[in-house]
Structure formats: C-alpha cells, structure tokens
Amino acid sequence: MTLQNRRRARLVRVTALVASAVGGAVLSLGATTAQAATPGSTPASAVRAALPPGVVPLNDSEPCPSATLCLYRDYGNRGPAYGIGAGYNVNLRDLPMAGGGTAADNVSSWVNNTDSVALLIDEDGPARPVFPGQHLQEPPELNDSVDLVVWP
Structure with missing residues (x-):
C-alpha cells in the first residue's frame, strides 16, 4: 500500500470515529436538554403511547380540533386538555393531569x-349528554364530577 493510500485509509477511519462520537454526543445532548427542560416528565411520544386509544393530549387552552370531543381542566376551555375521538369510550382516570392527579373528577369545560x-x-351521580357542536361549562353542582366518557 502506498503512503497516500495509507493516509487516505487513516483519514476515512478517523472521520468515521469523529462522526460517530459527534453523533452520539448530539443524541445525548438532545436527551439531556429535553430532560432538563421538563424535570420528571416523560417525552411526548411516551405520553401519547400511554394514553388510551382515540385520545390525544392538547396544549394548555388549545382550541378543540374538528371531529373531537375536548375536555379542559379549567372553566373557559383553559388549562390542561385532551381530545377524544368519537366512538372511543374513555375512563378519565387513564388521563394524567398536569399538576398531579387525573382528568377524572377534574374537568370543568x-x-x-x-x-x-x-x-x-x-359514577356517583347523573350521566348527561354533550350534543354535537355543544360547548359546556360545568354548572357548580356538577363541576369536576365526570369519570367516564361513552358514546351511545
């Protein structure tokens, strides 16, 4: 092997090692940055995977997408929220709510x-319908009382 070919082969090996090291550092840095940004939280993809079928997390106070039943922790369609696709029965205990607890007995809009x-x-009181196109602010006597969403 000529000197030039040996140098070229060494350059290829060094380049591959540097690329591998940089790539690993970037991936590691990305994971560290995401974890540092939200201590104790899980990546969004993991949260979505843990949710029941037909449920998507919404950003706080995000408007309700079409073809979706949306629930909001606070009055005025504010605070942490989820969207549920029509036909998906959901136990609200399966929806973690920011600040602790779940969406069960914790939804106002x-x-x-x-x-x-x-x-x-x-489960401890009346069932009530939410009709297509309806926006509902829970009355005080029924606020934070829903446990399940079902589709007749």
Whole structure:
C-alpha cells in the first residue's frame, strides 16, 4: 500500500470515529436538554403511547380540533386538555393531569366538535349528554364530577 493510500485509509477511519462520537454526543445532548427542560416528565411520544386509544393530549387552552370531543381542566376551555375521538369510550382516570392527579373528577369545560352525542358519566351521580357542536361549562353542582366518557 502506498503512503497516500495509507493516509487516505487513516483519514476515512478517523472521520468515521469523529462522526460517530459527534453523533452520539448530539443524541445525548438532545436527551439531556429535553430532560432538563421538563424535570420528571416523560417525552411526548411516551405520553401519547400511554394514553388510551382515540385520545390525544392538547396544549394548555388549545382550541378543540374538528371531529373531537375536548375536555379542559379549567372553566373557559383553559388549562390542561385532551381530545377524544368519537366512538372511543374513555375512563378519565387513564388521563394524567398536569399538576398531579387525573382528568377524572377534574374537568370543568367540554367542547363537542364531533357529529355524535357523548355521554359524560359520573359514577356517583347523573350521566348527561354533550350534543354535537355543544360547548359546556360545568354548572357548580356538577363541576369536576365526570369519570367516564361513552358514546351511545
């Protein structure tokens, strides 16, 4: 092997090692940055994977997308929120809520942008419908009482 070929082979090996080291450092830095930004949280993809089928997390106070039943922790469609696709029955205990707890007995606002009636079920009280196109602010006597969403 000539000197020039040996130098070229060494350059290829060094370049591969540097690329590998830099790539690993970038991936490691990205994971560290994400973890540092939200201590104790899990990546968004992991949160989505842990949710029941038909449920998507929404950004705080995000408007309700079409073809979705949305629930908001606070009045005025504010605070942490989730969207549920029509036809997906959901136990709100399976939806973690920012600040601790779950969405069960912790929802004050609803928006039904589906074409179907959704039933809000309180295991200790009455069930009530949310009709297509309806926006519902829970009355004080029923606020934070829903445990399940079902579709008749």
